[in-house]
Amino acid sequence: MAGESRFPDVDSNGSEKNEDIEIIVNVGGARQVLYGENLNRYPATRLAQLINCLSGGYDTIFSLCDDYDPGKREFYFDRDPDAFKCIIDIYYFGEIHMKKGICPICFKNEMEFWKVDLKFLDDCCKTHLSEKKEELEEIARRVQLILDDLGVDASENRWKRCQKYIWKLMEKPESSYSARVIAVLSFLFILISSVVMCLGTIPELQIVDSEGNHVEHPTLDNIETACIGWFTLEYMLRLISSPNKLYFVISFMNIIDVFAILPFYVSLILTHLGAGMMELTNVQQAVQALRIMRIARIFKLARHSTGLQTLTYALKRSFKELGLLLMYLAVGIFVFSALGYTMEQSHPETLFKSIPQSFWWAIITMTTVGYGDIYPKTTLGKLNAATSFLCGVIAIALPIHPIINNFVRYYNKQRVLETAAKHELELMELYSGEGKVGGSKNELEDLMGEGKERPSWSRQLKVSHSDTFIHLLSDEKHYRTRLQSCK
The missing domain is CATH 1.20.120.350 (Voltage-gated potassium channels. Chain C)
Structure with a gap:
């Protein structure tokens, strides 16, 4: 009976009902049975177009897939099966989530191949995609800077060269x-x-x-x-x-x-x-x-100093954590200074003259400095001081870990970007076959071709034929016939 399900129903005109059509999709060895009822929810996608391509002949079929078995009605695609398992969710749930371990740029290319709009990608996954794009643009910028240093334009006058x-x-x-x-x-x-x-x-x-x-x-x-x-x-x-x-x-x-x-x-x-x-x-x-x-x-x-630059950037990225730290300290300073002032009023030689004056004592206590110029003399005041000290340690320690993570992440990211930029230059040198990356800008433009609207670094990076850049930084659409690695 399972074999009979492959034969679609026929309407009064003798044509197949798209909702009853069942096709088999084989993506990188992973087979998936799909139904027209689900695929027709998004008719502009590649899988939905497979339903209507059967009557168009083999030319239409092979324009949408890599191979086709008419006996099994099985379409073959040499694509990433892991990415396909995520993209297929759009037909059932109306949104797409990207699994961990998949390169965001490769996943974006897979969505473009299957003709699925990026708006269906969940916001959390769009964040990863934007971060990856920023990394690639930073690598491109570094490569462009190196190329500008190595390149010598003969058309420049003496003052420009100087x-x-x-x-x-x-x-x-x-x-x-x-x-x-x-x-x-x-x-x-x-x-x-x-x-x-x-x-x-x-x-x-x-x-x-x-x-x-x-x-x-x-x-x-x-x-x-x-x-x-x-x-x-x-x-x-x-x-x-x-x-x-x-x-x-x-x-x-x-x-x-x-x-x-x-x-x-x-x-x-x-x-x-x-x-x-x-x-x-x-x-x-x-x-x-x-x-x-x-x-x-x-x-x-x-x-x-690269270290100071890294520290500055980490602090910029940690404004939220620093704001939380200041908020915790501000609340603690206000509470414990008010309590300290109230508890110390019973002592005739109290050093807490007012709540604003007690702010100084609360600041140096919560930050574990403790100058000793203002200190409590009553038992309740000392208990309040001990509590403020412990709360200050906790308040300072909590946001420190995210700040350290931001520093380590940015530092490691800079090292990775530097290595990636060198790798791109090596690929460009290997492709040019000239023994050096540089040369004049005119020679590079001859290799790259003309592109009026694209930035110069986009055209130059295309020389390297790198899987990392060629799909992101070029306005042209490149559909792969096999899964390429993402460096």
């Missing part, structure tokens, strides 16, 4: 030995400037001027001037050679560079010209305030 050379010299330490030397020198100047700023505050190293004020030693001033001269020269060279000067000026790290340099020149102007326009005391206070701004130069180390 500008590009200076930019690589100042911004890309890995590009040459000279660039590494300049990066090391910049790092040393930052350290020396920071050390000089600290040493200048030691009274034993200060001298007394003609007015009886303690000022920095002239030697330290000379070292500070030399460091500022280097920072100024470095910033000007980077600004002149920058390919996008507006983006360069508004970049956060470059704003830090300006704040590290500007106080020196402003204080110099105020010292020589400000005395005639305002009182000397005001000038000295303004100069002192500007000199304190020199601490901003320590953030210049982030330019030369």
